[in-house]
Every structure is written in structure tokens, then in C-alpha cells.
Amino acid sequence: MQLHYLTAHQLHDMLVSKQISAEELTRAVFDRIEQVEEKIRAYVTLTQERALNYARLVDKARLAGEALPLMAGIPVAIKDNMCTKGVRTTCASKILYNYIPPYNATVIERLNEARTVMVGKTNLDEFAMGSSCENSAFFTTCNPWDTNRVPGGSSGGSAAAVAAGETILALGSDTGGSIRQPASFCGVVGMKPTYGAVSRYGLVAYASSLDQIGPFARDVTDCAMLLNVICGHDPLDSTSVPYDVPDYTAFLTGDVKGVKIGVPREYMGEGIDPAVKEVIKKAIDVYTGLGVVVEETTLPHTEYALPAYYLIAPAEASSNLARYDGVRYGYRAKDAGDLVDMFMQTRSEGFGAEVKRRIMLGTYALSAGYYDAYYNKALKVRTLIKTDFDRAFEQFDLLLGPTAPVTSFKRGEKVDDPLQMYMVDICTLAVNLAGIPAISIPAGIVDNLPVGLQLIGRPFGEGDILRAAHAFEQNTDYHCKLPE
């Protein structure tokens, strides 16, 4: 029996019935890491000793008859842009290569309260800027389905770790598709919650009005369980929304009869690989067979999402990344003359090419004379994009389409052309601009590579998304497919 490929809810049952101990489970995951990590390279930092200590404490508590949370003893991997007290947090950047946070992100506190076991910190595109993990300053993560291909990004390490059995669950962050797109490329479940549903306290900021932390899992039930742990208001994040968090597993009834799903024609048009489109059409047939009403709809401003995103996100990034100045933490250039010289050398040596590109773009868009033409214009277009979704949700409960226009591509294929790389996110960006929730679930295999189906919901409509995703999963077996 391969423990490392089971789901959290299966493992929970085995832990509770004492078939296995948390320590055994943790060891099984680290054995698997030992076996495949050389090929996959999902982790920037592994925290084996810490993990075993946590697991032993869970086992001790269980033996003592203590009441334990549902997720106690379950291994979780964390994208390396979330602060972990005492554990290096690098954002896969040279500028933070030695940063050891003195505090935990709120999601880490919640995972600790839930008694989960952190496996390590996963690789990403530097500061979450990228779609392939190739922008990591340290190394590139490989797709477990084909190690010549990218795992997607920016949360590529978390997605690859779940797909390769190097963890059971993982957290990522999604600013323009950074959870959903790698989930699609690696054949796992990945969800971006509503903006404000999960605290961003301790998440290293990229574009603060778009960033959101979310789960990676092997199936929808695990995704709902992890969502239960991380969602909820946090006074430490002023953009965190006070709301009653439901038990998301309660939505997994299998009953979707009468649900209305819209398929935006813009998500099935030009630029989408025909083989991907076929997979999505088959998924629509599955839903129709379950009594779901599926109709075509439109999000007329979809083509403007990419240009709006690539003004808004870099503008916010240029401001957020001003804090890396070599004064309080991280890398500092040696032998700089005066203070400004030190700032400039530190930043030039510390940031990679894509990060500099986005800082430059954002600085330009915010600079005198261009603010109205670029940044403010993009914010107005953002309103139009959000209104598109509002209108669609007057008619439909959910929207459906591909997560990405393509399956995983080969390493090096798009690195020299930033615009080509940005295009990989055309199906996911608008969701972040509108602040609404969406999931990617495995929906098919094309040429031995997974294809993700995206379901988009109303603000705080995570439950409806999970219900529909779960119903699909109950009637297909794509989520059970494993890379060789």
C-alpha cells in the first residue's frame, strides 16, 4: 500500500483507527521524497526533523485519548512565499535567500492548530511571478507527468509535490492563475478562494488586490477539508472579510440536478487548443447527464483581462517590492558606496529578470503622465470585467471552461517571450480581477498530459463550486490517474 498516494480523508480514517501512526505516514512521505525529489525538485526547503516531531506529538496525543482535529497528522507542503517562523522563506529569490521569518503567516498558525505536519517549502516562480516555475532563482521544478515539461506556475512546486506523492496536501497562492494553472498541468485539484476569504497575513505580497492563498489536493473532498482549515476572518489582515465559514464538506452531496452552468464562449474560442476543448466538451456532457442545465453565455470583456492584469499586477508589485532594499533583511550588495547606491546594487543583483521586468512595467504605468492612460484605465476596465461576471451570475450558478488553453509545455519553450508566457493565463486572470472563487479539477488526459476543468462561482460561492466539482469527480476517474 502506497500511503503517499492516498487522500487526506482516507488517511484520516487510518490514523483514527490506529492502522497507521502519523509518524509512519510522515516517514512514508519522506521516503517518497527521497525516491523522486531528485527528478522533480519540488522543494526549496525540507523540514523532516520538524515534521517528525510534530507527527510524534500527534501520535502521543492520540494514544493519550485527546480529542484531535480532523486533519491531525496529515502532511502539508507550503509554497515558499508564506512566512514560517524559524523556517527559511525565500520566495525563490536571491534577495530573500537567507530570510528566516520571526513570525508565522495566519494560514500556518491555522494549520498548526489543526495539527497538520509541514513537509517543507515548495518552489515557485520568483515572488510568484510566472507561469512555469522557470523564474525560480534556484532551480526549475519538473512536471511529474513528463520531466521535460514544466509543472506550471507560479505554485509549480506545490502542484508537482501533490502529483508526485511528495506530500498529501499543499498550499499555494493565486494572483492570476498561480494555483489553478499548475493544478491543471499536474493533474491535481487546486482552488483559488474568494478574495478576502483566506487571510493574507504573512503571505509575501505580489499584487495585494489579487493575491489569495488556496489549497492543492488529490480530490475535491480533501480540497474542502483544507479549505475548512484556512478560511475565515483574521484581524491581522484588513482585507479579510468577516463571514460565517460553512463546513465545505457538507456541500459534497453528489446532487447537482437543476444547477445552471454557463459556458462563456470566449473561453472556448480562438487560442484554446482543440484537444483541450474536446476534453471540456466531454465534461459538459457529464454534467448534462447529471441533470445540470448547461448553456452558452458570454463575458464580453474577456480579451481585455490580460492587458488590464499586466498593468494592475505589475503596478502593485512595483510598490510592494520597494521594501527589498537590503536594510532590514535579505540580500545586501557588498562594497556599495552610499545608501542609494546600496539600494540600487542590492535590487539589481537580488531580483531576477521577470521580477525586474514587472517592477519596470509597474513603475512606468504609475509614473507621472502615464497614470491615467495606463493604471487608471486598467482599473476602469477591471470594473467592466467584474460587471461581466455579475451579469452572468444573474443567470447561472457557475461558469465552466478550461483552466488553461494548453497542456504543460516543454521547459525553455516560452522563456524568451514574456507575452507568450502571459497568454498561458488567459482563462484564469479575469477571476482574480473580479475577486471571485474558482477551482481546477482533473478532467482528461491528452497525449499523456492532464487537462484541467475550471469552475467559477459567485463571491463566497465556494460551496457551490465544490458541490459541482465533487459530482463530476464521482462520475469520472481522472482524479485517480497517476503520473508514471
Next chain:
Amino acid sequence: MISIKDVEHVALLARLTLTEDEKQIYSKQLSDILEHVHKLQDLNTDGIQPTAHVLPLKNVFREDRVGEHMPVDQVLANAPDRQDKFFKVPKIV
């Protein structure tokens, strides 16, 4: 079109030093990206309110009370250079 001079100006604003090669590359790549985003100008946005963030929240206040704070040594633990209880930086002028 972003000229080399524009690139140099923006780099200074962003506190980045670029090599001659980088200036050439960014001049071309930023021009390409801006040409693409120029598409936004096709849309009439007269009378449309900008959306800076999507939340219905406004003015999130908390009580102004002294709370616990991090010990100085912990705050300074990541400092590239320090002296006593201070971050140390190169000369300013």
C-alpha cells in the same frame, strides 16, 4: 515605444541599475507589452468607476491600544548589518 532613455528613467525611479544589454532587452520587451496593453484604449470607459479592490469593506479600524511587540533582537535577527539596537546602513550623504 519605450526608448533607452525611458528605460533609464524608469530604472532610476525603481532603484534598479541595468546593464546596457538589459536596457536593450527591456526597451524591446516593455514596448511589446505596452503595445499589447494599448488595446485598452479601444474601450470607452467614460463614466465607469475604477475598481482598485473588489471588497465591500471600508475603513477597517481597530482600537488604538498598545499591544505586545517583537523583541528588538528578533526584529534585528535578519539584518544584513547592525550595531547595538539599530539597522546599520552605508553613509547617506
